[in-house]
Amino acid sequence: MEGLQTVGSALLTLGLVAVAVVLSLYERLDLEREIGVAVVRSFVQLAAIGYVINFIFGLENLGAVALLLGGMVLFAAWTSARRAGDVPRAFAVAAVAVGVAAVATLGLLLALRVVPATARYLIPLGGMVIGNSMNAASLTLTRIRDDLAEQRPKVEAALALGATSRQAVAPILRVSLQSALIPLIDATKTTGIIFLPGAMVGMIIAGADPLEAVRLQIVVLYMLLGSVSIAAILVGTLSYRSFFTPRHQLRKGVSG
Amino acid sequence: MASLKIEVRGLGYGVCGTEILNGVDARVPDGEITAVVGPSGAGKSTLLRAINRLIEPSSGEVYLEGVPTGSLDPLELRRRVGMVFQIPALFGTSVEEAVLYGARLSGGDADPGRLLEVVGLDPSLAGRDPQTLSVGQQQRVSIARALALEPEALLLDEPTSALDEAARRKIEELVRDLNDRLGLTMVFVSHDLSQVERVADRLVLLADGKSVGEWERGDFFSEAGERARRFIAGRL
Structure with missing residues (x-):
């Protein structure tokens, strides 16, 4: 393989980051600090995971793989729960x-x-599944929370007519699941035409046969559709209960 | 006074340390319209939501025909005690669907044409998109929707506050009419004393989450009620 042999050559791309910083300064976007944090974090995190993966490859032990993926799931849940802010039990969900x-x-x-x-x-595929599921979980959680606050009169009207919490929240749940799934469905529809997915790009650059890369990419896309759907539906069905009491009442915290 | 349909005793409810209801007593006789009156923030809407258990009181109890509502299945309770809100919040793409929403939830059915007639709407509106109706018409549909469950009592939370004067008067007439024809017990929240005089048989006065008193309409709007009227007039 040619190029990208040293850390030094990768660091040259920092020049491109400088463009973003200059733009931020010039247009007063006030994003320089954020960009700096993002650059340093991504470097440290990727370097670390590179060594971890290298180490685990050396172990040839599936238990270590499971442990790493488990850690990724917990970190994804923590990130998602932080995004969802005041949603009760967000981390567990x-x-x-x-x-x-x-x-x-x-x-x-x-x-x-x-x-x-x-x-x-398992590690790269697991990483993709967990990352995409995390995004779907965050989107579903925040959407349910925001729509419940905004549409409180409708939810109350349904409850007052004898609807269960599930029946009252059904239209909100439907919209939040749609909003979580549509970006990935659209990306899947346009893949290969508008953009080449990362996994495929990586394989082709690394010298793999493009048809082999396509085969893996198809597996990845279908896997992501499945996992994102599972994550969104689970978040929906598990989280809506947090907003209601067992006696089909909106909890006090859900403000309108 | 007729036998009590609903009785509220020592009701308390708080949110984040603020007491919204703080020992409210109220009596709703069977077949009568009881108005709940008070300045904004007095806890009128909260009291209504505690009656059909849309919220859980922190103390006290609400009785429906002598039975504590805390012991009833909340869904069953809400079918027995219907509610109409300030904003109609109709569901579905047609007036018929909107009217039948609650009835269908419990696997029942109702005659949408007859219900529309009962609330003074033309049954031919059944196929219309509810969003194309005036707010006054939508409010009538929401009353028809509550009636579809054949409730024993109806809670009305300032049902005319989003309406203009003409539509307001029509809803008032409808409320009186439903009470006369069906003998329906109603609790009517209002902050408008002249409306209370037109609609209610009796009234419960709330202020700062406490019940101040209860009067028959005649007593309240006579000389005897002068002090209470001035008390409210100064705060509404």
Whole structure:
């Protein structure tokens, strides 16, 4: 493989970051600090995960792979819960949703022998599943919370007519699931035409046969559709209860 | 006084340390219209929501025909005690769907044409998109929707506050008419004393989350009620 052989050559791309910083300063976007934090964090995190993955590859132990993926699920749940702010039990809801999505999709890929049970496949695929499920979980959680506050009169009207919490929240749940799934569905529809997905780009640059790259990318896309759907639906069905009492009343914190 | 349909005893409710209801007593006789009156922030709407258990009181109890509502299934309670809000909040793409929403939730059915007639609307509106109706018409549809469950009592939370004067008068007439024809027990929240005089048989006065007193309409609007009227007039 040519190029990108040293850390030094990767650091040259910092020049491109400088463009963003100059733009921020020039247009007074006040984003220089954020950009700096993002650059440093991404460098440190990627370098660290690189060494971790390298170490785990060396172990050739599936237990270590599971441990790493478990850690990623917890970090994803924490990130999602922080985004969702005041949603009660957000961490537990996101952890279950992302965890089940990861186990179900990776488990299916392994059971059907679509991918081999090796760290080389499980860690990158798991990372993608967990990352995308986390985004879906955050979107669903925040959307339900915001819509419940905004549409409180409708929810109350439904409850007053004898609707259960589930029946009263159903229209909100539907919209929040749509908002979580549509970006990925659109990306899947336009893939190959408007953009080439990261995994495929990476494989082609790394010298893989483009058709081999496509085969893996198709697996990835379908896997993501499945896992994101699982995560969004689980977040929806688990989280709406947090906003109601068992006696089908909106909780006090849900302000309108 | 007729037998009591609803009785509220020592009701308390707080949010984030603020007491919204603080020992409210109120009596709602069967077949009568009881108005709940008071300045804004007095806890009128909160009292209504505690009656059908849309909120859980922190102390005290509400009785429906002598039975504590805390012991009833809340969904069953809300079907027995209907509610009409300030904003109609109709569901569905047609007036018919909007009217039948609650009835269908419990697997029941109702005659939307007859219900529209009961609330003074033309049954031919059944196929219309509810959003194309005037707010006054929408409020009538929301009353029809509550009636579709054949409730024993109806809670009305300032149902005319979003309406103009003409529409307001029509809803007032409808409320009186429903009470006369169906003998429906109603609790009517209002901050307008002249409206209370036109609509209610009796009234409960709230201020700062406490009940101040209860009067028959005749007593309240006679000389005897002069002091209470001045008390409210100064705060409404």
